[in-house]
Amino acid sequence: MTQHIVGVWHLDAFHDVDEAGRPVGEGPLGPAPSGMLIYTPDGHVSVSMMPTGHSAAPGPSYMGYAGEWWEQDGKLVHRIHISSRRDWIGVEQSRDAELDGDVLTVRATREVDDRPQRRVLVWRRADRSGGAR
Secondary structure: OHHHHOEEEEEEEEEEEOOOOOEEOOOOOOOOOEEEEEEOOOOEEEEEEEOOOOOOOOOOOOEEEEEEEEEEOOEEEEEEEEEOOHHHOOOEEEEEEEEEOOEEEEEEEEEEOOEEEEEEEEEEEEOOOOOEO
16 A cells, blocks of 8 residues: 555545444534645655634644654554644554545544544545645
């Protein structure tokens, strides 16, 4: 998968999900988040995401980070160097990823208040003019 994810991706969806993988509510960036994910061939990653419109989402107004990426044991790993969240700087985050044509689905789980928080992000490859395909 490593060579196939290099490029620019636009965010289609960002949801918290239950144990069965079903979306729970709108997600941390509201019903219509906007975002860009960039994987370079030399191992750099940059992610920027935000709510759009007049979202009443209780979450953040912007989420972003940059660092390094690689594939390890079938997972994508991001080592974060710069982040809108200071507690993420220097952290490695491992994610399950599935590539289906021009759609990249990324799943992550982390512990929040001693309970797993599961999130799914769906990205669509950008075309050469800068828009989603």
